[in-house]
Amino acid sequence: MAPGLQWHSGAGAVLRERHQGDAVIREDELTSGPRLTPRLDVAAVGSASQLAGMRAEWNSLLDASTAGPFNAWEWLYPWCRRIAPDVRPLVLTARDRLGTLVGLLPLGLEHRWVNGMPVRRLGFLGETHVGSDYLDVVARKGREAEVSRAFFNVLQGLRDEWDVLDLTDLREGSTTLGVAREVFGDVRVTERYVCPYETLVPGEPFDAFLKRTGRRDNYLRRRKWLEKQDGYRIERTDAPGQLAGPMTDFFRLHALRWSSDGGSQGIKGAGVEAFHRDATQWLAERGRLRMYTMKVGGQAVASVYGILHGQTFVYFQSGYDPAWRNRSVGLVLVGETFKDAIEMGLTEYDFLRGTETYKADWVTKQRQTVSLRAHGAGFAGTWFTRSEEWARQTRNAVKGVLSDELVEKVRRFRRRKAAVN
Structure with missing residues (x-):
């Protein structure tokens, strides 16, 4: 061509x-x-x-x-x-x-x-x-x-x-x-x-929504504790000229969240970070961006990167400081994004790809x-497909003789190596 x-x-x-x-x-x-x-x-x-x-x-x-x-x-x-x-x-x-x-x-x-x-x-x-x-x-x-x-x-x-x-x-x-x-x-x-998702009911009280989830009591208890901490607040940023700080916090917290697993597969490398700085700026100019940052004592401890599309809140990525894991800062911040989406009159919340356990606590539907x-x-196209299939069969054969623990160690090693490169 x-x-x-x-x-x-x-x-x-x-x-x-x-x-x-x-x-x-x-x-x-x-x-x-x-x-x-x-x-x-x-x-x-x-x-x-x-x-x-x-x-x-x-x-x-x-x-x-x-x-x-x-x-x-x-x-x-x-x-x-x-x-x-x-x-x-x-x-x-x-x-x-x-x-x-x-x-x-x-x-x-x-x-x-x-x-x-x-x-x-x-x-x-x-x-x-x-x-x-x-x-x-x-x-x-x-x-x-x-x-x-x-x-x-x-x-x-x-x-x-x-x-x-x-x-x-x-x-x-x-x-x-x-x-x-x-x-x-x-x-x-x-x-x-x-892709897990949930249909929202415009005008429904947030507590009524919480009762339909598996996280109501834990969310309310954790939020109540956080609200008593000095300097606790949740910042929502959607203005194109105010993204530098929230994006820096997001990249740091996202990297911390995945550091023990060998690094993130979702946001990896300087080129991808540069992409997201561009994309969030332009999405914000269109009124399509929501960055949420939870701070305690002036320090960012959790972040959610969200996109508005029509009547849908799209949960794109997140991060949190593992030092605050036991305080469920990620859980509380996700809950706040649901609360915000309902108050905005949106009709859907989409977690996108991935069936992580925490998503099932909030939503009931999948696509x-x-x-x-x-x-x-x-013939080149057929050759391309056959080559992919041969490579896949070889990988599966190798995995078949390795323990699950060793396979996971190899994955983590490759992630760390890719992050360094």
Whole structure:
């Protein structure tokens, strides 16, 4: 897939324009029969500089869609800058006859070498390093199938120019899954993560909500003790100009929380921290960020990094000082985020991926994320999948002869090594 590729998809034509150096090669592939006016015009944004200029239009579309929080420009643009500068953005756009943006498919193109074979892989922007659940096609509400079909028809028509299409961490039940099966035929769908969540009742007293959880008595007892301590307070920060301190506290507390386990897998490395400083700044500018910091005696002891998306509070990450573990500072701060969400009139609280025990004490529902893979026209995509399967079988075989304790020690060693590097 060449750097300047642009696609325009109509009912009767696929126009491909490929830039090679200074030359432009244009190929019109027309079906027989009369030309029809296209319902949607599909094109591609192929550079970070173009992506930078899409914020306002992207936000307008996201607000008119049912797509998840991590499909936001404020999340995906800093991912391109800080996490994957070598991945070329290839964002498909769909516009109606008036030129209005009605759909986005935020992809990136990367080239890999797999056992001596080059592989051209298309995947979601935001798919690695930063825990992006519910990635998907972004389409105006009610037009999800139409927009997805337009995108996939174009990709199907250009199947000889890519080898693997990986769409990871889709929400199960997404319209995208059914349309991909319809267009590509043979696709692989595998389970990814379980995401616990809870439906909130607007106007419900917080104590009534607490009675439905497994944490009411412990939460109230621990909060009462903390409230008696000098300098106890919970700070909520949502202003873009006031994030430096809360983010520094968050990174410190998150690292402390995971230090005994060999380091965090969720926030690891200077590049990821730089990403989150960018993303939180831009999310705050949109009124989408909530940083919670618990302080006792002037010292930050617990932190929660939350995102507002529509009527949902998204619990993204947290941290706390292990020296305060026995005082349940993490429990109390999570409870305060539930209280805040209910008072804001939100209708859902989402813990995202992971089935940690503490989540089950607060919520009762779960949803699943899945990944979808389609292969291009050549053999490279199939080779890529087979190589992954062989590697997975080898890892499982090794694990099978190691004790659980030794496997965990190896994991911790690798985390510490990665943190140092």
